[in-house]
Amino acid sequence: MSRIKELQKNLFGGSTSNARQFGMIFTLIAVIVYFQVRTDGLTLTPTNLIALTQQGAYISILSIGMLMVIVAGHIDLSVGSVAAFTGIVVAKAITENDIPWPIGILIGLGVGALIGAFQGFWVAYIGVPAFIVTLAGMLLFRGGNQYIGNAETITVPKGFQKIGSGYLPDIGPETNYNNPTLLLGLLICVAVVIREFRARKVRQQMEGAEPTPLWVSLVRLGVLLAVILFATFRFAGGRVGTSFPISGIILAVLVVAYSFYTRNTAGGRHIYAVGGNARAAELSGVKLRRVNFFVMMNMSILASLAGMIFVARSAASGPQDGLNWELDAIAAVFIGGAAVSGGLGTISGAIVGGLVMAVLTNGLQLIGTGADKVQIIKGLFLLAAVAFDVYNKSQGRFSIVGSLMRPFRRDTPADPVALAEASREEEKAPAAG
Amino acid sequence: MESAPPLLEMRSITKEFPGVKALSDVNLVVRAGEIHAICGENGAGKSTLMKVLSGVYPYGTYSGSIVYRGAETRFSDIRASEHAGIVIIHQELALVPGMSITENIFLGNEPRRFGRIDWKAANSKALELMRQVGLTEDPDTLIKDIGVGKQQLVEIAKAFAKDVRLLILDEPTAALNEADSQHLLDLLRGFKERGITSIMISHKLNEIEAIADSITILRDGRTIETLDVAAGGVDEDRIVRGMVGRSLSNRFPDHRPEIGDVFFEVRDWTVRHPISTERLVCKNSSFNVRRGEIVGFAGLMGAGRTELAMSLFGRSYGVWLGGRVFKDGKEIQIRSVAEAIANGLAYVSEDRKAIGLNLLDDIKTSVVAAKLSKVTRNGVLDEAKEYREAEQYRKSLRIKTPTVDEGVTKLSGGNQQKVVLAKWMFTDPDLLILDEPTRGIDVGAKYEIYGIIQRLADEGKGVIVISSELPELIGLCDRIYTVFEGTITGEISRQDANPEVLMKQMTSTKKTLTP
Incomplete structure (x- = not known):
């Protein structure tokens, strides 16, 4: 096995990885380097990184839920409207009914859960395609937002704004850096190291499996730690009063929790099973309806959270909130390697996909590109990224990187065309008996 | 028997895929007007050979030469081979369920008049083709409303609409019942009398024995032998011996x-x-x-x-x-x-690809899929345990794969079936x-x-x-x-x-x- 391949296999952990994500990491690095040079270093300044995190947090929260929806074989077009609807309900509750903002957040999550249960009911128990249900929801909740808010903008109090624009506080000794951010970075480093060695131990317990070579672990750790430390000092060393954003922390917690859920639990495995082959999953005892209901409901809860973070950041809830968010979230998921037909994709991939889009948008804005051109470039980029991958697969390669290692390839094909080919062409597989 | 000149000669065909040689130096000689069976275990290279022949793998992606009707051919795609009268009917039928029999027969090949589809001509031609294959149905019937056996006949009628000289059938009777299979075999005999040559891939050795004039046996991507049925001495045991390289008494x-x-x-x-x-x-x-x-x-x-x-x-x-x-x-x-x-209770379904397996999964995921509770603690997967359990079945059922990390699509039919069996044995x-x-x-x-x-x-x-x-x-x-x-x-x-x-x-x- 080639060394690049081993690295690829281990970057995203085990067999659920796929080449598009690996390619995306390189794309991400390339985009960052390109704009770092083009903007004379503006891209990686603390101020810009903080802005990127705050802008990207709510879309990334959406793409976590969207990934699960798409893996299960559905889609959710209503997330932007659901976010806006929740935003206005919470803003009204806090400002007009004097409800303390922490309770307002709980109310918001409750609204998301109710909406999710409503949409999930139609999808899972009646069998209406999610595309239709959420298209209806998109209209319904956009209208609801404007009905409740009277199409006006409602400002929210300072305390609530923290979840969107707050930072870790400045405490502890004077170090020229924000101490909690430093501490957080350190904790993440320790967690990453522990996780790596636990993963190695698990692999060693797999009798007959090739253990991950030590150098791969070390390279991977080295790269990860370098990135984390770099980011830590950037976030901690920004303008006084700023540090790592609260919204970034919320996102990070969600990413870790949902990655664990999708990768390491029976419930997560069921989502992939349903998306991969619903009938086979059903005949294996997976409760199809429950899974479908759950992913739709979960999506709306995350959408409501994203909506609240957005309202908090912009200090007000308005009728245009969350417009086109669904498209950004869906784009992130597909750029991150999910299959349109379901069953494939990872949260980390979706996050990287979202990051690529965010850095691209941010970089274009920094060099003064107009909003019109930014949209055109983003559209073309999405098309190119997925088309490139599909084309490569149809050629029997998996990606640029995959193509370098053709003799060693062993990933599961990721799109239905390649899959159908593969199942018909059992004869070409080395393992075929 | 050597009097008839060969219609088709494939000479030392070699086809490689990344990491594996699917065909190496394969030779196939098909005489005009015969029914030629190709036998071999799954993975022997039968389908690959037919894909080379029909242009699915275009000229240049393989080495060796194909001589068809006395001239060397270099098909660039499947259209080119169909133009030459070579039509392949795959195991998975290529019909549109929501379209009528007529529409399917002429799909991509519609009779036109002044640029518009001439449905009157199409319908009468379809009736004629349906008569030739012994299919009695209203040509306006939708494909999804007729059985698999009749769908198979529609596929053949479709081939006839293209003026077929060499008909290739990949496992034509795999999904058919006894009566439909018999009808299809009779049909092939009828074609033979009309001068149409057929190549048939099949696992059903009794059918091959009954119908084939010659049999070419492939094993591990190589030609083992070509048996002349008319010369006698060919029976199922003889074919099996060729296929597996030993006699299965x-x-x-x-x-x-x-x-x-x-x-x-x-x-x-x-x-x-x-x-x-x-x-x-x-x-x-x-x-x-x-x-x-x-x-x-x-x-x-x-x-x-x-x-x-x-x-x-x-x-x-x-x-x-x-x-x-x-x-x-x-x-x-x-x-x-x-x-x-x-x-x-455990139920191993008849269609392992459609409802038995998630084809995106690897082997270990498939094995534990029906009883995840055995490899989870409080809902959290124990990956090491999952791997060990799957590894045990790999050994005890002798699933041919380097590791259980392999995707199930990479396995042959027999090994996929073992994975499905393992999946259900795992549920105790x-x-x-x-x-x-x-x-x-x-x-x-x-x-x-x-x-x-x-x-x-x-x-x-x-x-x-x-x-x-x-x-x-x-x-x-x-x-x-x-x-x-x-x-x-x-x-x-x-x-x-x-x-x-x-x-x-x-x-x-x-x-x-x-x-």
């Missing part, structure tokens, strides 16, 4: 059953069709299974065997109207698949229902699957085998129920079982029980 492993008491019993099981409320797919079916016993269910396609099995397995098919299930003397309720699994079942467990599997793998089934019985489990191949049921089962139109029409013990008796019971409603 016995197609079933020796087995001495140790049969215990009845532990599973179904009484008056009645199920209606999911859509048409009038139709009963199971009518008062009662049967039982003893520990350590292999029980067969024989019946024609559509007799209701799969429907019976799936409705038992957590009501996964149709609407349950009545009937009780007893296990170890106690009545049990099986209202969902989860309850079925919890009660020790007491009763396994195996629906067509050896369909589309080559001879060597079949033998292994039979061995696994016998081993399961020896562990004291009950095994139900549903099969359309009577020799398989007779060779494997301790007792056979026959099913006809949703009714169990007979119960035949191992000693009394022979194809004639079974066939009689499978086609009549008269109940005669000879336990």
